[in-house]
Amino acid sequence: MKQYNVGIIGATGMVGQRFATLLENHPWFNVKVLSASPRSAGKTYQEAVGNRWKMAVPMPESMKNMVLLDATSDIEKIAGMVDFCFCAVDMKKDEIKALEEAYAKAECPIVSNNSAHRFTPDVPMVVPEINPEHIEIIKSQRERLGTKRGFIAVKSNCSIQSYVPALHPLRKFGLKNVLACTYQAISGAGKNFDTWPEMVDNLIPYIGGEEEKSEQEPLKVWGKIQGNEIVKTDTPSITTQCLRVPVSDGHTAAVFVSFEQKPTKEEILKLWADFKGVPQELELPSAPKQFIHYFEEDNRPQAKLDRNLENGMAVSTGRLREDTQFDYKFVCLSHNTLRGAAGGAVLLAELLASKGYFD
Numbered sequence: 001m002k003q004y005n006v007g008i009i010g011a012t013g014m015v016g017q018r019f020a021t022l023l024e025n026h027p028w029f030n031v032k033v034l035s036a037s038p039r040s041a042g043k044t045y046q047e048a049v050g051n052r053w054k055m056a057v058p059m060p061e062s063m064k065n066m067v068l069l070d071a072t073s074d075i076e077k078i079a080g081m082v083d084f085c086f087c088a089v090d091m092k093k094d095e096i097k098a099l100e101e102a103y104a105k106a107e108c109p110i111v112s113n114n115s116a117h118r119f120t121p122d123v124p125m126v127v128p129e130i131n132p133e134h135i136e137i138i139k140s141q142r143e144r145l146g147t148k149r150g151f152i153a154v155k156s157n158c159s160i161q162s163y164v165p166a167l168h169p170l171r172k173f174g175l176k177n178v179l180a181c182t183y184q185a186i187s188g189a190g191k192n193f194d195t196w197p198e199m200v201d202n203l204i205p206y207i208g209g210e211e212e213k214s215e216q217e218p219l220k221v222w223g224k225i226q227g228n229e230i231v232k233t234d235t236p237s238i239t240t241q242c243l244r245v246p247v248s249d250g251h252t253a254a255v256f257v258s259f260e261q262k263p264t265k266e267e268i269l270k271l272w273a274d275f276k277g278v279p280q281e282l283e284l285p286s287a288p289k290q291f292i293h294y295f296e297e298d299n300r301p302q303a304k305l306d307r308n309l310e311n312g313m314a315v316s317t318g319r320l321r322e323d324t325q326f327d328y329k330f331v332c333l334s335h336n337t338l339r340g341a342a343g344g345a346v347l348l349a350e351l352l353a354s355k356g357y358f359d
């Protein structure tokens with residue numbers, strides 16, 4: 001497979017650090033540039049991160065002494081050094097939109113973790129096993145931006161990566177109503193228990209903006225390309241409650257669902273077991289072999305035990321049973337900073353690379 005030079009924009013942050021560790025030994029992607037805010041620019045990666053390193057594994061040796069560039073003022077320089085960039089920055093939404101477009105217009109494709117462009121109609125928001133065909137909208141986006149290579153592709157919010165994969169193969173029965181309560185890890189807020197001690201022995205019943213994202217994003221992921229935009233689907237009707245819980249990594253969702261035609265439990269289990277997407281067919285390097293794992297044990301999946309399944313890229317399900325108000329209920333779990341953030345973006349980049357979008 002062809003090799004690609006890549007940059008990480010926001011390399012010092014929590015998601016940026018995850019990119020650095022995931023890309024350290026990647027078979028196709030070679031990190032050539034790290035960038036962050038003007039506060040970090042000019043420092044080595046090690047100096048700029050200082051005591052903010054949050055990964056369980058050490059900072060990659062090959063990146064420790066790389067000197068950070070300024071993500072906002074070195075755009076042309078960075079674009080000239082790489083084939084594409086990953087982006088995860090903490091800035092205002094309109095600033096992120098402008099920044100990502102500036103890179104695209106400098107002919108540097110952007111694979112983004114940020115939410116700013118998720119609802120831009122010609123920006124694909126992709127879960128590679130679910131809607132890989134949405135990357136075809138990039139042709140329209142390039143026409144709008146006036147670029148040959150440059151474009152923006154985004155991944156969806158981490159909260160939906162647990163329950164949308166489990167619901168997706170069941171769409172053939174007509175998903176009618178979905179209720180999902182999510183129990184989200186503190187790393188989703190860029191924190192651990194040292195930096196957020198108030199979360200020990202606690203639960204916070206509110207995560208700003210999360211319920212809207214959790215209800216709306218699946219409708220774009222399940223949408224269709226029409227002309228030069230992705231048009232959202234209008235079913236199922238989704239309602240959510242998103243809670244922050246004292247778990248370091250791993251978002252759990254308790255899901256209730258009703259169908260137009262109610263399937264049997266066996267049909268659901270078979271569809272989950274058989275579900276393969278394009279990443280599995282193409283054997284992309286970060287793709288889990290089995291995307292959806294079902295646990296028969298009543299007390300699984302558990303965040304601590306099961307979040308790292310298949311390098312944190314698989315989704316775990318369990319407790320599938322009939323419900324008195326909906327047709328079925330079940331529980332699912334995904335690793336929020338791997339499948340739900342940097343890992344999902346790396347898999348999306350692998351899909352784009354395999355389809356020639358960085359050439």
Ligand SMILES: NC(=O)c1ccc[n+]([C@@H]2O[C@H](COP(=O)([O-])OP(=O)(O)OC[C@H]3O[C@@H](n4cnc5c(N)ncnc54)[C@H](OP(=O)(O)O)[C@@H]3O)[C@@H](O)[C@H]2O)c1
Binds near residue numbers: 010037115189
């Ligand atoms: N944490 C998660 O699980 C998660 C999941 C999905 C999506 N996301 C999204 O990913 C993005 C990053 O999240 P995070 O948790 O990694 O945040 P973070 O730890 O606060 O890191 C923010 C990064 O943005 C950089 N930055 C801040 N201001 C900047 C500026 N003016 N110009 C250029 N770079 C700037 C920071 O650089 P300095 O170090 O130089 O300040 C740092 O590299 C956010 O949009 C977030 O919503 C996070």
